Amino acid sequence: xxxxxxxxxxxxxxxxxxxxxxxxxxxxxxxxxxxxxxxxxxxxxxxxxxxxxxxxxxxxxxxxxxxxxxxxxxxxxxxxxxxxxxxxxxxxxxxxxxxxxxxxxxxxxxxxxxxxxxxxxxxxxxxxxxxxxxxxxxxxxxxxxxxxxxxxxxxxxxxxxxxxxxxxxxxxxxxxxxxxxxxxxxxxxxxxxxxxxxxxxxxxxxxxxxxxxxxxxxxxxxxxxxxxxxxxxxxxxxxxxxxxxxxxxxxxxxxxxxxxxxxxxxxxxxxxxxxxxxxxxxxxxxxxxxxxxxxxxxxxxxxxxxxxxxxxxxxxxxxxxxxxxxxxxxxxxxxxxxxxxxxxxxxxxxxxxxxxxxxxxxxxxxxxxxxxxxxxxxxxxxxxxxxxxxxxxxxxxxxxxxxxxxxxxxxxxxxxxxxxxxxxxxxxxxxxxxxxxxxxxxxxxxxxxxxxxxxxxxxxxxxxxxxxxxxxxxxxxxxxxxxxxxxxxxxxxxxxxxxxxxxxxxxxxxxxxxxxxxxxxxxxxxxxxxxxxxxxxxxxxxxxxxxxxxxxxxxxxxxxxxxxxxxxxxxxxxxxxxxxxxxxxxxxxxxxxxxxxxxxxxxxxxxxxxxxxxxxxxxxxxxxxxxxxxxxxxxxxxxxxxxxxxxxxxxxxxxxxxxxxxxxxxxxxxxxxxxxxxxxxxxxxxxxxxxxxxxxxxxxxxxxxxxxxxxxxxxxxxxxxxxxxxxxxxxxxxxxxxxxxxxxxxxxxxxxxxxxxxxxxxxxxxxxxxxxxxxxxxxxxxxxxxxxxxxxxxxxxxxxxxxxxxxxxxxx
Numbered sequence: 001x002x003x004x005x006x007x008x009x010x011x012x013x014x015x016x017x018x019x020x021x022x023x024x025x026x027x028x029x030x031x032x033x034x035x036x037x038x039x040x041x042x043x044x045x046x047x048x049x050x051x052x053x054x055x056x057x058x059x060x061x062x063x064x065x066x067x068x069x070x071x072x073x074x075x076x077x078x079x080x081x082x083x084x085x086x087x088x089x090x091x092x093x094x095x096x097x098x099x100x101x102x103x104x105x106x107x108x109x110x111x112x113x114x115x116x117x118x119x120x121x122x123x124x125x126x127x128x129x130x131x132x133x134x135x136x137x138x139x140x141x142x143x144x145x146x147x148x149x150x151x152x153x154x155x156x157x158x159x160x161x162x163x164x165x166x167x168x169x170x171x172x173x174x175x176x177x178x179x180x181x182x183x184x185x186x187x188x189x190x191x192x193x194x195x196x197x198x199x200x201x202x203x204x205x206x207x208x209x210x211x212x213x214x215x216x217x218x219x220x221x222x223x224x225x226x227x228x229x230x231x232x233x234x235x236x237x238x239x240x241x242x243x244x245x246x247x248x249x250x251x252x253x254x255x256x257x258x259x260x261x262x263x264x265x266x267x268x269x270x271x272x273x274x275x276x277x278x279x280x281x282x283x284x285x286x287x288x289x290x291x292x293x294x295x296x297x298x299x300x301x302x303x304x305x306x307x308x309x310x311x312x313x314x315x316x317x318x319x320x321x322x323x324x325x326x327x328x329x330x331x332x333x334x335x336x337x338x339x340x341x342x343x344x345x346x347x348x349x350x351x352x353x354x355x356x357x358x359x360x361x362x363x364x365x366x367x368x369x370x371x372x373x374x375x376x377x378x379x380x381x382x383x384x385x386x387x388x389x390x391x392x393x394x395x396x397x398x399x400x401x402x403x404x405x406x407x408x409x410x411x412x413x414x415x416x417x418x419x420x421x422x423x424x425x426x427x428x429x430x431x432x433x434x435x436x437x438x439x440x441x442x443x444x445x446x447x448x449x450x451x452x453x454x455x456x457x458x459x460x461x462x463x464x465x466x467x468x469x470x471x472x473x474x475x476x477x478x479x480x481x482x483x484x485x486x487x488x489x490x491x492x493x494x495x496x497x498x499x500x501x502x503x504x505x506x507x508x509x510x511x512x513x514x515x516x517x518x519x520x521x522x523x524x525x526x527x528x529x530x531x532x533x534x535x536x537x538x539x540x541x542x543x544x545x546x547x548x549x550x551x552x553x554x555x556x557x558x559x560x561x562x563x564x565x566x567x568x569x570x571x572x573x574x575x576x577x578x579x580x581x582x583x584x585x586x587x588x589x590x591x592x593x594x595x596x597x598x599x600x601x602x603x604x605x606x607x608x609x610x611x612x613x614x615x616x617x618x619x620x621x622x623x624x625x626x627x628x629x630x631x632x633x634x635x636x637x638x639x640x641x642x643x644x645x646x647x648x649x650x651x652x653x654x655x656x657x658x659x660x661x662x663x664x665x666x667x668x669x670x671x672x673x674x675x676x677x678x679x680x681x682x683x684x685x686x687x688x689x690x691x692x693x694x695x696x697x698x699x700x701x702x703x704x705x706x707x708x709x710x711x712x713x714x715x716x717x718x719x720x721x722x723x724x725x726x727x728x729x730x731x732x733x734x735x736x737x738x739x740x741x742x743x744x745x746x747x748x749x750x751x752x753x754x755x756x757x758x759x760x761x762x763x764x765x766x767x768x769x770x771x772x773x774x775x776x777x778x779x780x781x782x783x784x785x786x787x788x789x790x791x792x793x794x795x796x797x798x799x800x801x802x803x804x805x806x807x808x809x810x811x812x
Contacts, residue, residue: 003030004356004593008188011036011090011097012071015043017170018129019100020067020203021177022184023313025094027070028349028358029589033369034090035375036366039075043068049637050629051619052341058367061341062620065364074374078109086375086594087111091119093378095185095191100128103138113249113765114379120605121199124281126184132763133204137736141206141657143719143744145634147172149644150723151208152215152731155449156581164644164653164725166634167570168559171578174614176352176761178581183762186432190767192595199765206742206761209731211577213757216743217465218421219728220754226728234286236315236557236567243315243567244288245552248484256310256692261292274619277424287457304668307732311553315567318629321555328340328539332609338363345623352535352612355601356593381529395596404768411591413499414439415474415488415688418446420547420573421607422531423470424580429471429587429769430758431500435474437497437785439490440778442807443482443604449778461778461810468775469756472746476776477785480805481512489800491522492515492790499587500592503531503579516602525600527590531579536608545607554611561616577609578614619691641667644725646698647708654708656699657721661685666718671702690763741769748774779808 005026012023012035020035020043027033033310037043042058050062075236076083091097097116099106106112106127127133130142143538148166165734180202206602215226234246239613248254251274256264266272266288271281278285293301294339298314305312316324322345327333334348349358411434415426423438423446432438440446451466477493480486484717491514494500500519509530516528530536533545533553551557551569561568612619618629634643635659651800658664661684668677676682676698680693682767703711715722726734732743732755743755759770786792786806800806 001359002356003359004589005243006356007596008096008592009094010034010086011044011094013097013099013101013144014128015100016045016048017063017067017173017175019098019267020045020064021174022126022128022180022579023071023098024067024069025178025181025350025585026098026184027549028360029356030359031096031351033071034370034787035071035073036076036078036090037073038369038491039077039368042073042075042189046367050617050627052624054625055451057340058339059338061618062341062346062624064151065336066616066620068364070359071365072370073368074371075697076371077366078111084110088119089378089710090374091116091123094120094122094123095188096126098126098180098184100126103127103129103133116248117197117668121197122191122195123202124184124187124191125188126198126200126202128180128202130203130206131205133201134763134812135400135739137205137716137738140280140723142723143636143639143657143659143721144170144722145636145642145657146655146721147176147205147208149653149725150205152213152227152726152728161520161651162647164634165561165568166644168556168561168629168631169615169618171614172208173204174717175211175578176202178208178578178585179207179761181208182581182588183760183764184426185585185592185766186407187767189588189592189595193407194405196766198767200767201763203740206737206740209737209742209759210757211574212467213469213727213731213796214742215643216731217728217754217756220732221751222465222729223466232656234282234289236288236552236569237290237293238566239293239296239301240318242298242320243557244293244296244298244301245313245315245557245569246293246546247548247552248275248278248310249311249546250379250399253310253666256308258287258307259291260305261289262310262312263288263292265482275486303340304555306540309544311544311546311549313549315557316555316656317558318555321619322622326534326538326540327609330606330609331613333541333607334360336360336363339366341624344620345767346620347609347613347616349562350610351583351603352587352604353586353593353601354604355599356589389728404766405740405763407767408432408434408769411499412497413501413785414493414497416504416509416763417531418503419448420466420470420549421579422501422583423448424577425529425531425583425587426474426501427470427580427759428584430595433771434476434499437477437781438495438776439481439493440478441477441480442478442779442804442809442811443480444812445778445810459809466753468748468754471775472756472759473771473773474776475781475785476779477782478779478806478808481514482806483803485800485803486805487513489786489790489792489805491519494519494526495523495787496789498525498527500526500528500589501531501583501587501690502529505544506530506532506536518601520602523600525594525595525598527587527600527603529583529587529590529605530601531605531607532582533607535609536594536604547573547576550579550607550708552609553608555615555618559629560617560629563631567631574772575607575611579610582610582613598722622694622698635692638685638689640685640692641695641699642692642697643696645696645703645711647703647711649708652708653725654703654711655725656703656711658688658714659715663720664688667715667720670714670718670720674698674702713760744772746772746774749777777808778810779806782808783807
């Protein structure tokens with residue numbers, strides 16, 4: 001079977017979760033992935049649960065199985081001469097090397113990028129580390145708890161004073177893995193165009209910070225610190241047999257919900273006359289709906305509500321997801337047959353590439369299973385595409401001028417996405433040099449153009465920090481796609497484009513007459529990405545969905561929260577960025593395939609499936625042991641103390657994670673060795689873990705006396721993992737993020753200069769830094785697109801404007 005990444009050789013030097021998730025995606029879409037492990041021990045993820053029948057073993061981990069299907073395992077001692085020699089031989093034939101050691105380790109082994117570049121000038125080396133290869137925090141320790149907290153988005157969630165809770169599973173590291181896969185792919189695409197290898201530096205921390213950056217940007221715009229204000233939606237409620245979420249995104253949903261539950265009197269209540277009123281009085285509203293929901297079955301209520309086009313969100317358990325008619329219809333889950341574990345069901349592809357599908361070729365390898373075969377045989381020859389004349393000219397120009405080109409220069413994207421998920425995907429392409437043309441309409445504006453604009457005095461559609469932060473480096477053209485002339489102009493634009501991206505519900509593009517079957521007739525080489533909530537097929541395909549619903553339906557809330565409490569959501573809409581990150585990887589894989597073959601294709605992404613892919617180990621746990629994983633709050637399987645602790649000041653917090661007795665000793669030194677640290681109940685890691693409630697009280701008594709940054713710095717300098725939960729202004733002032741250029745001030749018409757995040761948690765060694773242009777004004781580039789690119793005359797453009805097919809201001 002021909003796959004998108006067939007013929008690409010990958011050396012996998014990664015461990016635990018982030019790196020293996022990256023190479024999982026590469027392997028699933030066809031790359032030949034050689035996983036190098038330590039003899040006798042292997043990847044430490046082999047020792048992480050869940051285990052078959054709860055019996056630990058190197059070949060019994062459901063987590064390792066999920067992350068390492070379709071790979072080959074080779075055991076090598078890289079410190080030995082023989083192992084180092086085999087490794088160098090593999091490097092000579094590799095396209096991509098992915099490693100996740102701490103910064104400096106590869107250099108000390110003699111395998112730094114400059115060393116390996118001498119062996120293979122075209123090698124793409126992707127390094128995944130906690131905080132990146134540079135900066136003041138580069139050697140700091142990090143785990144899931146700390147990465148989650150340091151993202152800063154927590155300040156939009158929960159009630160003031162409420163203890164933060166980490167997201168369930170290991171999703172921070174999985175998200176970093178998706179970004180790393182996209183980064184490796186864009187660097188390989190550039191290598192194929194120029195012959196130049198690249199070192200891609202991926203930061204796990206920045207992968208998470210990149211998601212909820214709006215607290216920082218909103219602070220710059222309005223001076224507001226995103227403190228927690230409690231719930232502004234009805235949220236998760238108990239049903240007869242589980243939980244469901246009632247979601248109100250617009251006033252229409254409130255009106256339909258009141259009618260659905262037979263409560264028309266609420267529509268006349270002055271408290272609920274406006275969206276602001278509903279949000280302000282949400283606790284009162286919850287009481288009304290709680291009584292209505294509790295006697296319903298969750299699936300029955302979900303389906304009937306969605307038939308009304310009310311975005312109810314099911315809160316499924318892992319068992320529910322395996323029985324979901326939507327997942328079954330789309331074949332999302334796949335069965336893997338492992339020689340020790342047996343048959344295990346787990347998520348398959350996070351997106352469907354219709355011409356080059358995901359393929360489950362083999363289960364995760366036994367430790368060293370392929371050592372002899374790989375050592376005795378060279379890797380298959382690398383596939384290098386023939387450079388186009390345009391690419392040769394650009395490369396020659398770069399050589400003469402000494403100015404490197406961005407990886408995606410020459411790629412054009414017709415971007416029909418809106419809000420966050422789709423725009424997050426295309427922002428990456430724009431930052432990497434593609435010409436991204438955002439197609440908007442004056443009949444209705446992108447919802448994010450109207451977001452967080454309170455207090456502004458100019459044209460509201462140009463003043464949104466949300467829109468302006470996620471649409472940098474793009475162009476804007478307005479077209480009314482309900483008008484046949486607008487549709488015709490759109491087709492002309494597609495004809496000269498490489499990619500079309502959209503995140504409407506499945507019916508919209510077809511109703512415009514612009515679905516893939518039509519567009520591939522216009523441009524046979526076009527790549528099209530569709531990103532609806534549930535995908536383009538299945539019984540739920542037409543159900544509406546937004547970020548909160550993607551998260552609700554993914555199974556993540558069932559894993560998030562405290563053991564004695566209900567399922568809990570993250571609440572800052574981060575599920576959109578999961579879909580967006582997967583959209584980045586999907587488009588890059590499709591571009592690599594087209595680069596090799598000249599063939600375009602259609603990509604069908606369910607945003608719910610993209611989110612569920614991050615909790616594959618929990619699905620495997622149910623499949624192996626028939627156990628629904630309980631919620632653990634901030635607890636860790638073996639670390640203690642491990643949690644978020646109050647610090648001095650109003651609602652300031654720090655995350656602390658002590659992973660060993662040596663770290664406990666260092667922690668005690670930092671806090672002054674109080675007498676309680678010598679007590680028997682805290683004498684070793686197992687006993688501490690069993691006495692966490694008492695331990696947490698004592699730890700917080702110390703943190704309350706100190707500034708949260710002071711706690712982080714003092715503990716990290718002692719070798720103990722800790723991290724602040726920053727506010728928006730603290731993100732902007734953070735010395736590490738400043739040194740790595742996470743935010744850059746860009747001047748934009750109407751709003752002036754403000755800091756905006758970079759498009760990727762990545763720095764490339766050979767390519768110039770990503771573009772830093774402001775987001776476009778509505779229709780700002782109409783003339784450039786219509787006249788200079790498409791060749792329309794001035795008179796034709798004037799007629800389009802007179803008929804409101806194009807414009808620069810909303811009509812409503």
